[in-house]
Amino acid sequence: MSRIVIIEDEERIASFVSKGLAAAGFTTAHARTGAEGFELAMAQDCDLVILDLGLPDTDGYSVLERLRGSGSHVPVIILTARTSVEDTVASLESGADDYLGKPFRFEELLARVRLRLRGKVHATEGSSLAHEGIVLDPLTRTVTVDAREVELSAREFALLAELIAHPGHVLSREQLLSRVWGYDFDPGSNVVDVYVRYLRRKLGHDRIQTVRGAGYRLAKRR
Structure with missing residues (x-):
């Protein structure tokens, strides 16, 4: 209960x-x-x-x-x-x-x-998610990047989980607002862009790709 x-x-x-x-x-x-x-x-x-x-x-x-x-x-x-x-x-x-x-x-x-x-x-019940050296464990709420543990806030963790659950897919700001923040409309804020910047600082600036006019996706290593 x-x-x-x-x-x-x-x-x-x-x-x-x-x-x-x-x-x-x-x-x-x-x-x-x-x-x-x-x-x-x-x-x-x-x-x-x-x-x-x-x-x-x-x-x-x-x-x-x-x-x-x-x-x-x-x-x-x-x-x-x-x-x-x-x-x-x-x-x-x-x-x-x-x-x-x-x-x-x-x-x-x-x-x-x-x-x-x-x-x-x-x-809690989900298994670990991995993409290009990033490993996210929902059970322990931990994230590692190339075996280096990175500390994320609850919102950063949720945003990364959404991106890593859809490898290769471009997720629009509207989709991320709905799935991560629970909003079915744009409240007139650049909150998604702000949190993408937070993640880039912690994961590496080349880890999240901006697709102009479409949204964001996790980048593939070259």
């Missing part, structure tokens, strides 16, 4: 989400502050985090950055009243897996929870 940590200071919303998730077969833990939520999210049995941005002790961005900075790859869904494009993009670029504005329908939140947990199960 998956355990979900809800970091939300509004008791009414937290209770509503917790009861709904319990009815759907999940176990939950509730934190009212960012500090408490961080500790719960770092626990071994945490499978997903639902995070509000407006917390009494700190900003939700800080909690997210601490999680990713500590090496946690736990899926994080932002649930907040801040619904501007800027907040949405900032959350995704900081390492969130999904973003849902308040007010919200519980059915939509539940669908997003199930989607993120299903992706986590697939990654």
